[in-house]
Amino acid sequence: MSRRTAPRAVVLACLASLLTLAGCTSAYDLPLPGGAANSGPVFRITAEFEDVLDLVPQSSVKVDDVTVGSVERIEVRGWVARVTMRLPASLKLPDNATAELRQTSLLGEKFVQLAPPATGATGTLSDGDDIPLARTTRNPEVEEVLGALSLLLNGGGVGQLKIIETELNDALRGNSGAIRDLVTQLNTFVGGLDQQKSEIVRAIDNIDKLSGTLAAQKDLIGQALDQIPVGLKILADQREQLTRLLKALSDLGAVGTKVIAASKDDLEANLRSLGPILGQLAAAGDDLPTSLQLFLTYPFPDQALQVIKGDYVNLHLSLDANLGDVLGNLSTGLGKPTGTGLPQLPGLPTLPGVPGAPTVPTLPSTGSAGSSVPSWATLFPTGGAR
Numbered sequence: 001m002s003r004r005t006a007p008r009a010v011v012l013a014c015l016a017s018l019l020t021l022a023g024c025t026s027a028y029d030l031p032l033p034g035g036a037a038n039s040g041p042v043f044r045i046t047a048e049f050e051d052v053l054d055l056v057p058q059s060s061v062k063v064d065d066v067t068v069g070s071v072e073r074i075e076v077r078g079w080v081a082r083v084t085m086r087l088p089a090s091l092k093l094p095d096n097a098t099a100e101l102r103q104t105s106l107l108g109e110k111f112v113q114l115a116p117p118a119t120g121a122t123g124t125l126s127d128g129d130d131i132p133l134a135r136t137t138r139n140p141e142v143e144e145v146l147g148a149l150s151l152l153l154n155g156g157g158v159g160q161l162k163i164i165e166t167e168l169n170d171a172l173r174g175n176s177g178a179i180r181d182l183v184t185q186l187n188t189f190v191g192g193l194d195q196q197k198s199e200i201v202r203a204i205d206n207i208d209k210l211s212g213t214l215a216a217q218k219d220l221i222g223q224a225l226d227q228i229p230v231g232l233k234i235l236a237d238q239r240e241q242l243t244r245l246l247k248a249l250s251d252l253g254a255v256g257t258k259v260i261a262a263s264k265d266d267l268e269a270n271l272r273s274l275g276p277i278l279g280q281l282a283a284a285g286d287d288l289p290t291s292l293q294l295f296l297t298y299p300f301p302d303q304a305l306q307v308i309k310g311d312y313v314n315l316h317l318s319l320d321a322n323l324g325d326v327l328g329n330l331s332t333g334l335g336k337p338t339g340t341g342l343p344q345l346p347g348l349p350t351l352p353g354v355p356g357a358p359t360v361p362t363l364p365s366t367g368s369a370g371s372s373v374p375s376w377a378t379l380f381p382t383g384g385a386r
Contacts, residue, residue, distance in 0.1 A: 040088060040089070041088070041089035042069075042086050042087060042088055042089060043087055043089055043126060043127035043128075044072065044084055044085065044086055044087070044127060044128070045084075045085055045087065045125060045127070045128070045129045045130065045131065046082050046083065046084050046085070046129075046130045046131070047082070047083045047085065047099040047112065047130070047131040047136055048080050048081070048082055048083075048130070048131065048132055048133045048136060049080070049081045049083060049099075049101060049133070049136050049138065050079075050080065050081070050133060050136075050138075051081065051138065052074060052081045052083060052101060052110075052138075053101065053110060053138065053141060054110060055071065055074065055083070055101060055110040055111075055112070056071070056074070056110075057070075057071050057072060057073060057074060058070055058071060059071040059109065059110055059111050059112065060109075060111040060112070061085045061086075061087065061111065061112045061114060062111055062112070062113050062114070063091070063093070063113075063114050063115065064115075065113075067111075068087060068088060068091055068114075069085055069086050069087035069088065069091070070085070070086055071083055071084070071085055071086075071112060072084045072085060072086045080133065083099075083112065085112060091125075092124060092125075093114060093116060093124070093125040094116045094117065094121035094122060094123055094124065094125065095122055095123025095124055095125055095126075095129065096117050096120070096121065096122055096123065096135065097114055097115065097116055097117065097125055097131065097135070098114070098115050098116075098117055098131070098135045098136070098137075099112055099113070099114055099131045099135065099136045099137075100112070100113040100115070100136070100137050100138065100139070101113075101136075101137070101138035101139065102138075102139050103139065106142060107142065117135075
């Protein structure tokens with residue numbers, strides 16, 4: 001290469017560098033050497049922050065403190081900062097991942113920390129997804145910590161720590177035994193509460209149910225409370241009648257006491273007299289209800305209902321109401337037996353005479369066949385309704 005050619009090549013290289021720089025809007029658009037997600041397939045997501053502090057493009061994006069991507073762009077929409085991040089396609093995070101703005105050290109650079117949710121991870125984070133404000137946070141700044149500390153030191157309670165320490169020493173000095181006993185009692189009390197926590201929870205649940213019931217019936221309770229003054233007024237107006245009623249009840253009680261005291265002996269005697277009767281009734285046991293069942297269904301017991309089909313029984317009775325026939329049948333039975341019949345009855349005895357009354361004639365013997373004793377059929381002619 002000639003000497004004239006070398007300066008010309010250097011000039012062309014400088015011009016190319018200037019043209020490249022002119023095409024960039026800012027230095028943040030230049031890729032950093034060795035940065036994450038600068039090569040290979042990538043995808044982009046956005047996260048919304050209330051305050052990004054001094055986060056700048058090209059800041060790191062980490063997962064478990066390992067750099068996996070970078071911040072590509074930061075823009076403001078309304079009162080929300082939207083951070084666009086460039087991540088490698090191989091990164092796997094749930095769709096409901098969280099984003100936190102942190103810093104590497106006390107005075108270090110800011111970076112975005114991505115992490116899965118504590119519980120309930122769903123889906124997979126992909127290109128174009130957005131992490132809303134509800135899932136983004138940031139750590140407090142050093143300036144904020146120092147400002148809070150300055151408020152404590154300047155006019156805060158630091159100057160009173162000495163007074164608090166002195167008062168505590170005065171309160172505890174010489175009371176170690178009482179304080180130890182107090183701690184023991186507190187331990188016993190807390191232990192008892194812990195053992196009864198299930199009962200306490202159940203009582204709270206029951207109170208909650210009672211409160212719900214009362215809330216559901218608050219209209220009725222309101223009406224009852226409105227009616228209570230009216231009822232109290234009625235009671236106040238009728239106080240004299242109530243007083244007389246109570247006095248009459250007192251007099252009635254006194255009279256009843258006198259009556260009971262006077263009739264106590266008679267009542268005891270009556271109860272003692274009822275003792276044998278009740279004993280016999282108890283001894284009868286199941287026989288009494290059984291006999292009552294037969295009395296109501298006579299002449300058929302209850303068991304007859306199991307063999308009788310239908311609601312009634314056909315019963316045919318033939319009743320001879322003719323007194324002559326009845327006496328004739330009786331006289332036939334009293335006659336001389338024939339064949340294997342009954343033996344002959346002895347003669348009737350003679351009745352003794354009654355003073356002042358006619359003598360009753362004696363009945364002749366019925367032993368012979370030719371007896372002149374009239375038959376029952378002769379005394380009472382046959383015939384009659386059946």
